[in-house]
Amino acid sequence: METITGYDILIIGGGAAGLRAAIAAAETDSRLKIAVISKVYPTRSHTVSAEGGIAAAMREYDSVENHSYDTVKGSDFLADQDAVEFFANRAKEEIITLEHWGCPWSREENGKVAVRAFGGMNVKRTVYAADKSGFYLLHSLFERTLLYENITRFDEWFVTGLITDEKGVTGLSAIQQKSGKQAVIGAKAIIMATGGAGRVYKFTTNSALNTGDGLALAYNAGAALKDMEFIQFHPTAMAKTGILITEAARGEGGYLLNKNGERFLKKYLPEKMELGPRDMISRAILSEIKEGHGCESTYGQHVLLDIRHLGKKTIDEKLPLVREIAINYGNTDPVYEPIAVRPAQHYTMGGIATGINTQSTLPGLFAAGESACVTIHGANRLGSNSLSECLVFGAEAGKNAAEFCLNTTGHPKVARVNSVPNVKTLLEAEGKEKTAEIRSKMQETMDGYAGILRDEKGLVKGQSIIKELSEKAARVGIKEKSLVFNTELTGLMELNSSLQVCELIFECALRREESRGAHYRTDFPARDDEKFLKHLLAVKTEKGMEISDRKVVITKWKPEERKY
Amino acid sequence: MKNFTLKIQRYNPETEKVCFEEHSIPFSKDLTVLDALNYIKEKTGATIAYRWACRMGMCGSCGAIVNKKPMLMCSEFCHKLKQPITIQPLRNFPVIKDLVVDTDDAMDKFRSAMPYTEIQKRHIGKDETLQTPRQLKKLKQTSQCIKCMLCYSACPVYGFNKDFIGPAAGALAQRYNSDTRDNIKDKRTAAVTGKNGVYKCSFIGECSQVCPKSVDPATALQKLKVAGMFHAAKSLVKKHPKKAS
Numbered sequence: 135m136e137t138i139t140g141y142d143i144l145i146i147g148g149g150a151a152g153l154r155a156a157i158a159a160a161e162t163d164s165r166l167k168i169a170v171i172s173k174v175y176p177t178r179s180h181t182v183s184a185e186g187g188i189a190a191a192m193r194e195y196d197s198v199e200n201h202s203y204d205t206v207k208g209s210d211f212l213a214d215q216d217a218v219e220f221f222a223n224r225a226k227e228e229i230i231t232l233e234h235w236g237c238p239w240s241r242e243e244n245g246k247v248a249v250r251a252f253g254g255m256n257v258k259r260t261v262y263a264a265d266k267s268g269f270y271l272l273h274s275l276f277e278r279t280l281l282y283e284n285i286t287r288f289d290e291w292f293v294t295g296l297i298t299d300e301k302g303v304t305g306l307s308a309i310q311q312k313s314g315k316q317a318v319i320g321a322k323a324i325i326m327a328t329g330g331a332g333r334v335y336k337f338t339t340n341s342a343l344n345t346g347d348g349l350a351l352a353y354n355a356g357a358a359l360k361d362m363e364f365i366q367f368h369p370t371a372m373a374k375t376g377i378l379i380t381e382a383a384r385g386e387g388g389y390l391l392n393k394n395g396e397r398f399l400k401k402y403l404p405e406k407m408e409l410g411p412r413d414m415i416s417r418a419i420l421s422e423i424k425e426g427h428g429c430e431s432t433y434g435q436h437v438l439l440d441i442r443h444l445g446k447k448t449i450d451e452k453l454p455l456v457r458e459i460a461i462n463y464g465n466t467d468p469v470y471e472p473i474a475v476r477p478a479q480h481y482t483m484g485g486i487a488t489g490i491n492t493q494s495t496l497p498g499l500f501a502a503g504e505s506a507c508v509t510i511h512g513a514n515r516l517g518s519n520s521l522s523e524c525l526v527f528g529a530e531a532g533k534n535a536a537e538f539c540l541n542t543t544g545h546p547k548v549a550r551v552n553s554v555p556n557v558k559t560l561l562e563a564e565g566k567e568k569t570a571e572i573r574s575k576m577q578e579t580m581d582g583y584a585g586i587l588r589d590e591k592g593l594v595k596g597q598s599i600i601k602e603l604s605e606k607a608a609r610v611g612i613k614e615k616s617l618v619f620n621t622e623l624t625g626l627m628e629l630n631s632s633l634q635v636c637e638l639i640f641e642c643a644l645r646r647e648e649s650r651g652a653h654y655r656t657d658f659p660a661r662d663d664e665k666f667l668k669h670l671l672a673v674k675t676e677k678g679m680e681i682s683d684r685k686v687v688i689t690k691w692k693p694e695e696r697k698y
Numbered sequence: 699m700k701n702f703t704l705k706i707q708r709y710n711p712e713t714e715k716v717c718f719e720e721h722s723i724p725f726s727k728d729l730t731v732l733d734a735l736n737y738i739k740e741k742t743g744a745t746i747a748y749r750w751a752c753r754m755g756m757c758g759s760c761g762a763i764v765n766k767k768p769m770l771m772c773s774e775f776c777h778k779l780k781q782p783i784t785i786q787p788l789r790n791f792p793v794i795k796d797l798v799v800d801t802d803d804a805m806d807k808f809r810s811a812m813p814y815t816e817i818q819k820r821h822i823g824k825d826e827t828l829q830t831p832r833q834l835k836k837l838k839q840t841s842q843c844i845k846c847m848l849c850y851s852a853c854p855v856y857g858f859n860k861d862f863i864g865p866a867a868g869a870l871a872q873r874y875n876s877d878t879r880d881n882i883k884d885k886r887t888a889a890v891t892g893k894n895g896v897y898k899c900s901f902i903g904e905c906s907q908v909c910p911k912s913v914d915p916a917t918a919l920q921k922l923k924v925a926g927m928f929h930a931a932k933s934l935v936k937k938h939p940k941k942a943s
Contacts, residue, residue, distance in 0.1 A: 174749070175805065177845050178757040233826045236815050236877060238834060238841050245828030269756055270841070277813035277870070289802070312794055312802075341752040374728060377754045459754055462773060570740040614745045618711045619795040621747050 135307075136317040141286075142166045142539040143532075144306060144321040146293055146348060148176025150184075150268070150524035151503025151531070152327035153275040154228075158532025160282040166536055169319070171288040171308060173343070173624070176276050180329050180341040181524070184268025185380035185455060187260035188521035190225030192249055196257050198222045199690075205519060206691050208254040208411050209512025210651035210661065212361070212669070214687035217490050217508045221519075221526050228525035229261050237274035239263050240452070250452075251385040252518045254411035254698075260518040265380050265455045271521060288319075292624050293347070294557060296324065296355035302497030303355065309557065311624070314617030316557065322542045323498050323535040326352055327528065330482030330504040331635040333628075335585075336577035338479035339371050339378035348505040350631035352486045353638070357496040358671045360507040360684070362635070363642035363653050364483035366515055367586050369415040371478030372464050373436035379475055381517040383456055384408040386448065388441040390415070391472060392427035398437070406698040413514040413652040414698065416477040416586050423476075431474060438472035445469075477586060481520065483511045483652065484642070487671055487684075492531040495673075498538065502531040509669065512686075513651020557617070560626060565609035569626050572603050572610070576629070576636060579603075584639050589657040597640040604633045641679060642670045663693050701725055703782035704734055706746060709793045719744070720782070731771040731783065732760050748797040755910060758846030761788050762797050768848040768908045788851035803860060804850045807867035812886045815879055833878045840873035840918050842911040849905035849915050861894040865905035865915030868896050872918035875925060884929060891926030899923075 143159050145152045148170050159168050170176065191201045201222040206213050229247070233239055239247040240262050252260040263270035279285050290311045297305040297318065305320035328348025332340025353359050369390070370379045384390070390408055392398045402418035403410035410418075419437050422428060428435035441449060441456070446469045449457055453468075460466045460473050485507035492500045492508075503524045510523060583596030607629055614622045648662035649655050669684040701722045709716050721738045723729075729737070732753060738744055749759040753772045760771040763786040765779055776783060791799035849865035850856050856864045871890045875883050890896055899919045906916040 174751060174759065175801075175845075178749075178751050178759045180752070180757075182756040182844070183752050183754065230824065230826050234815070234824075234879070236813075236874065236879060238837060238877075239826075241829055241831050241834050243831065245830045245833075247826050266756070269844070273841075273843075273845070277808070280809045280812075281814045289805075312800060341757065343751050375753070455756075463754065568743060570743070574740070613743070616712050619747045619798050622745050 138319045141321045143168045145325045147327035148172035149179035149181040151528035154528030155532035158529040159536040162536035169286045173292045181272040182269045185265045186382035187262030187267045187518045189518040208516040211693035212512030215689040224526040225522040254516040322539040326501040328505045334632045335479035335580045345628035346635035347631045350634040357494045358487040358673045360487035361484035362638040366481035367416040367477040368480035370475040373474040376478045391438040393429045436474045436476040439475045440472040500531045502527040565611040567606045567609045600636045705784045707786040729776045747795040758844035768851040811867045811871035816882045836876045848908045852904040852908040862898045869915040869918040887929045896922045
């Protein structure tokens with residue numbers, strides 16, 4: 135196995151958070167050597183699928199305080215308020231920075247960047263680039279990285295493990311997929327920016343890449359994960375495929391209708407209607423379907439998203455991707471017909487526990503974006519806060535990791551390859567089990583028992599199925615023996631990461647005997663601040679998973695009933 | 699309804715053998731070419747290597763030659779294609795394995811397009827640069843590029859001259875050149891109109907035909923050629939001010 139040294143910072147993941155971190159680190163000191171390692175080309179990252187926009191208090195009618203309050207309320211008071219204020223304070227500056235770098239944000243007539251309405255945000259504060267905000271953002275960042283000579287890319291390198299010693303992380307092991315070469319790469323600091331784990335569910339808006347690799351890598355290396363029970367379900371995914379129809383469709387004035395053509399949210403969220411938060415709208419859709427008001431189809435029951443009244447001109451100008459994907463993948467032109475939608479897994483609120491400084495509990499390991507949990511989203515993320523999070527905390531991670539390196543003398547030795555799974559063992563294992571079958575069963579289990587509505591019985595059942603599946607996964611035989619672009623091997627490693635994440639979700643979901651934000655327990659339907667106004671931290675120990683509590687930071691806003 | 703038949707080109711890097719593998723799968727109107735491949739891989743345990751991620755035409759991972767044409771496999775439905783459906787790796791690139799090609803060389807061309815404005819440090823506390831919707835519209839088409847590399851696969855010039863900057867990188871240069879916020883247009887124009895720059899383009903227009911996002915790189919490159927000539931004339935005036943006047 136080759137050993138590659140000389141890098142100061144390794145960034146795992148080339149999406150918005152990872153690339154923003156790379157630029158921030160490169161700008162901190164041009165002598166630092168930075169590498170972005172991704173299992174795909176950075177422009178393939180899931181950030182491209184973000185559609186609606188990016189939030190910040192942009193206008194004089196708005197304020198950092200208002201943005202913070204909406205975020206805290208949206209989080210069902212589980213967000214750490216100091217982190218939220220830090221975040222809301224930085225968001226505008228990051229959006230402007232991207233503007234200066236060439237990101238084509240949509241504009242008002244007067245030339246200022248435009249803002250639109252979004253769910254749970256009390257005023258218009260979501261900056262956007264048509265309905266391809268994530269795509270434009272990611273490509274702008276990627277193009278910008280080409281300016282810095284001290285940023286190197288390791289495209290299509292699959293990371294197989296983090297390497298640690300008693301002081302913290304010292305590097306990682308990876309496979310270059312193109313050549314099949316295995317290497318150990320040393321560094322002073324590592325930034326995890328690998329996104330979420332949406333693909334542990336079957337019906338999800340997420341790209342195939344989101345298998346939770348980074349979460350499992352960090353957890354297995356000893357870092358704590360936080361709030362893993364909180365999974366967001368987006369109310370409007372295309373009923374057949376799970377492809378996302380952006381919340382901006384409702385932000386621009388779209389309606390949600392039941393089979394009788396009624397705007398049913400008047401029964402659930404009369405004040406906010408279609409601009410309510412995602413957790414509440416997703417549950418309202420389920421209730422509506424349960425009451426028999428859903429539309430029947432060959433792919434299950436669904437409701438309708440109607441944007442016809444916006445007119446062709448507005449749709450083509452502000453929601454072109456909605457039209458493109460509804461026509462291509464749903465055979466529906468939303469200019470003339472409503473779109474069939476139902477809730478789908480969308481976002482992993484939990485992740486690698488970090489402070490505002492993006493430092494994890496493992497020295498030298500930083501995290502940002504969806505793979506991190508700072509916490510600003512708490513129990514429910516507001517739409518358009520995730521892209522701002524990627525920029526604010528991506529930049530913070532890059533800067534802090536750079537300073538960490540500048541204060542560390544000499545490169546750590548990476549001789550001890552302790553936590554690296556043996557690729558050879560996986561390849562040589564003889565077994566009859568199949569990755570695809572286990573993955574499919576895992577995803578059905580998550581949809582069935584760790585979905586929008588949960589209860590103890592289901593969670594216990596789901597947990598035991600996942601345990602069985604993990605045992606099965608150890609008996610998967612791989613036919614393809616070469617390491618060159620071996621998708622059978624990487625598929626199995628992704629599955630192992632996913633199963634690890636499922637175990638964490640079930641364990642934390644069982645412990646949280648209350649309903650808060652996206653975590654809804656039908657057996658404990660009320661929020662219980664006395665017992666559960668706290669984060670759950672999971673750490674891997676020799677005895678197995680250990681769960682502990684962490685206090686929620688409250689600065690200005692005392693928890694109150696979350697009413698819209 | 700009949701089954702779909704897929705003929706998939708396989709390449710084994712160990713033995714360097716190329717062959718076609720035929721699979722028959724149940725008909726469904728909902729099936730994209732990518733769905734069909736995933737179905738085959740999951741049900742039959744075939745080890746076919748291919749790239750995919752977003753399955754909604756945004757990430758640009760799943761380009762292949764389907765029935766002789768470069769396309770994104772997630773964006774084409776099986777029932778609309780002639781049977782059998784033949785799937786091959788993108789042309790003009792070395793094949794790594796099965797449908798996976800090595801696009802590193804073409805990807806590196808984006809660097810020569812200098813796709814950035816030249817603000818070295820962040821302008822903290824400053825407001826946005828104003829840009830009207832009309833000004834923004836000028837870069838709308840070229841900014842749609844998802845870097846899927848279908849255009850390089852279709853480009854006959856890149857086919858025989860790997861040093862040619864190529865369609866997508868050219869379009870990217872034009873995207874920044876048309877941006878009112880840009881401040882290095884001359885430098886960039888000079889960079890992309892050099893020896894292996896846009897003048898090598900023979901304007902056959904294959905790139906624009908295969909582009910899944912209607913970027914029209916062919917037209918973008920013609921615009922750069924014109925900009926290049928102006929730029930050359932301008933430098934001549936600068937070098938020999940008296941002669942020119």
